[in-house]
Amino acid sequence: MDIKTLVLALALGNLSLCAALFFFEYESRKSLSLSTWAVAKQLQAAAWFLLYLRGVVPDLLTGPLANVLLFAGMALDAGALWEAAGRPGWRRYLLPALAGSSFVYLACHVLEVEPGARAAAGFLIVSGFFLSGVAALAVAWRGGSMLRRYLVVTMAALSLVVAGRGLLAASYPEGWSWVGPVLLQGVGFGALYLMMLTNAFGYLLLSREKLQSELARLEVVDPLTDVPNRRGFYNALAPWMALARRPGMPTALIILNMDQFKRVNDSYGHSVGDLVLKAMVDICKKQLRDSDLMGRLGGAEFAIQLPRTSLQDASMVAERIRCAIAELPVRAEKAMIGVTASMGVTTIRADDSTVTLFKRADGALQQAMLHGANKVVEAPDVTIAEV
Numbered sequence: 530m531d532i533k534t535l536v537l538a539l540a541l542g543n544l545s546l547c548a549a550l551f552f553f554e555y556e557s558r559k560s561l562s563l564s565t566w567a568v569a570k571q572l573q574a575a576a577w578f579l580l581y582l583r584g585v586v587p588d589l590l591t592g593p594l595a596n597v598l599l600f601a602g603m604a605l606d607a608g609a610l611w612e613a614a615g616r617p618g619w620r621r622y623l624l625p626a627l628a629g630s631s632f633v634y635l636a637c638h639v640l641e642v643e644p645g646a647r648a649a650a651g652f653l654i655v656s657g658f659f660l661s662g663v664a665a666l667a668v669a670w671r672g673g674s675m676l677r678r679y680l681v682v683t684m685a686a687l688s689l690v691v692a693g694r695g696l697l698a699a700s701y702p703e704g705w706s707w708v709g710p711v712l713l714q715g716v717g718f719g720a721l722y723l724m725m726l727t728n729a730f731g732y733l734l735l736s737r738e739k740l741q742s743e744l745a746r747l748e749v750v751d752p753l754t755d756v757p758n759r760r761g762f763y764n765a766l767a768p769w770m771a772l773a774r775r776p777g778m779p780t781a782l783i784i785l786n787m788d789q790f791k792r793v794n795d796s797y798g799h800s801v802g803d804l805v806l807k808a809m810v811d812i813c814k815k816q817l818r819d820s821d822l823m824g825r826l827g828g829a830e831f832a833i834q835l836p837r838t839s840l841q842d843a844s845m846v847a848e849r850i851r852c853a854i855a856e857l858p859v860r861a862e863k864a865m866i867g868v869t870a871s872m873g874v875t876t877i878r879a880d881d882s883t884v885t886l887f888k889r890a891d892g893a894l895q896q897a898m899l900h901g902a903n904k905v906v907e908a909p910d911v912t913i914a915e916v
Contacts, residue, residue, distance in 0.1 A: 539722055540577035543570045543602075546729055561617075566609035566732060573602035573725070593638050596651050597631045603655050606728060607662035613735070614665045623661065630654045652695025652717060659688045659724060666735075676738060680731040687727065690720040751825040753803055754810045762824025762832055763883060769836060770877060770886070779876040780836050781843030784890040785813070785850070787829035788869045788902040801861045805868055808859045816850045832890075840876050840907060847872045847905040855903060871897035875908035 547570050579586070579595035604627040611619035634654065637647045663684045666677055673681075694717035749761030757765060769780040787793075787809065794802040806829065813823055813833065822834040833850075835843050851870055858867045873893030877886055893908040900906070 536577055536581045536718065539718075539725055540574050540581055542722075542725055542729070543574035543577060546570045547574060562609050562612035563736070565605050565612055569602045569605035569609060570729075571602075572598050572605065576602060593635055596634055599651075600631055600634070600654055600658065601627060603658035604661075607658050607665060609732070610662040610665035613732075613739075614668050616665070616668070619665075623658070626658075630657070649695040652691050655721070656688045656692035656695070659684065659691070659728075662728070663688060674738060676731075676734055680727065680735070683727055684724070684731070687720050687724045691717060691724065694720065754807055754825055756810055756831075757822065757824035759824070759826050762822070762826070762834070765822055765824070766834055766883070769834065770881065770883065773877040773881060774879045778837040779839060779878075780834065781838040781840060781846075781874065781876045782886060782890050783833040783835065783843060783847050783850075784826075784873045784887070784894045785831045785833065785847075785870050786872075786894055786898065788871055788898070790829035790868075793866060793868065797861060797864065797866065801864075801866070804861050805859045805866060808857075809854055809868065809870070812853050812857055813850050816846065816853055832887075838876075840874065843874050843876065844905055844907050847874050851903065851905055869903035871902045872905045873897060873908060874905060 547567060576595045576599035579591050579598070583591040604623050608619045608623050611617075611623075634647070634650055637650055663681055666673075666681045666684070669677065670681065749757055749764060751758040751761075766782075773780060787806070790802065790805075793805055810823065810825075810831070813831070817823065817833065817835075820836050824832050824834075826832050833846075835846060838846070851872060854868060854870050858865045860866075871894060873890045873896070875886065875890045875893060889908045893906040897904040897906040
């Protein structure tokens with residue numbers, strides 16, 4: 530494949546990505562990261578088309594303008610990766626860097642700097658912006674997937690190859706040893722082609738990986754309150770059920786239900802009801818330790834797991850939560866809504882199954898609700914129940 534064909538492949542590759550992104554996101558709202566990345570690909574496609582048309586259109590378009598468009602595309606590529614990494618402040622650094630590098634490159638043309646030096650400046654600028662994108666991916670290296678780590682290593686290596694090509698072109702314009710100018714040019718454009726492929730497929734695969742991770746999270750997390758749902762809570766409880774067979778401090782369980790919550794939904798609407806539930810969860814979390822876990826079982830019913838906590842201490846925690854909920858009304862639009870909660874408390878026993886544990890805690894909760902609500906009731910001990 531000659532250089533001109535490779536340049537055309539770069540142009541068509543970026544253009545096809547733009548088309549695919551357009552139809553992929555046609556009926557949905559684009560994320561800012563994806564929108565930035567799409568603009569980056571459009572700029573790169575335009576740059577490579579201008580470079581392909583060298584000798585057909587004026588040199589001003591195929592030289593300075595094409596390279597400035599390429600710089601802008603590479604800068605926005607990096608910006609999209611920083612946006613995806615949760616760092617929206619990238620504009621404060623990358624946009625001034627883009628303006629400065631473009632000015633330097635245009636100055637090289639105005640001052641008629643030798644072609645080797647201009648080529649070196651162009652390759653180094655592209656490499657610098659690409660390395661910025663590598664840095665964005667490397668931010669999550671420690672907790673990142675193998676895909677992310679592979680992309681960091683591969684993209685960093687390609688960036689260094691592109692930078693090395695620029696330095697060799699400036700230092701040895703006629704080639705170095707057996708490495709001639711044509712080979713140098715081929716290596717440079719080949720590395721740029723691989724950079725485009727790696728960036729394109731890497732970004733799309735990372736987006737898919739993120740989506741799969743979010744879907745997996747939603748399987749075990751309640752999207753409204755951001756605490757584990759029933760499935761997630763049961764999964765977290767399972768190891769503590771097994772530990773209950775060993776001697777030591779027990780693990781306590783609190784079942785909490787909002788009193789008369791249907792009245793809130795009927796009187797103020799479900800949006801206000803959702804606001805009340807989120808506020809109640811925030812109140813509860815402030816009364817819990819980092820090791821404690823709160824989950825939503827469904828509707829206005831929640832469960833709280835207290836590791837290594839006796840029944841008496843768990844009742845004290847439940848009473849503290851009950852008072853905090855009752856004393857802190859929720860502000861919703863123009864209304865202040867006072868809410869209360871009833872709770873049943875028990876501990877995990879060695880012979881418990883999930884069914885018996887929750888049945889015992891739910892029985893205590895029902896007693897609390899039958900006796901006027903806004904109460905905490907301990908589940909009776911087995912020996913008392915048998916009597």
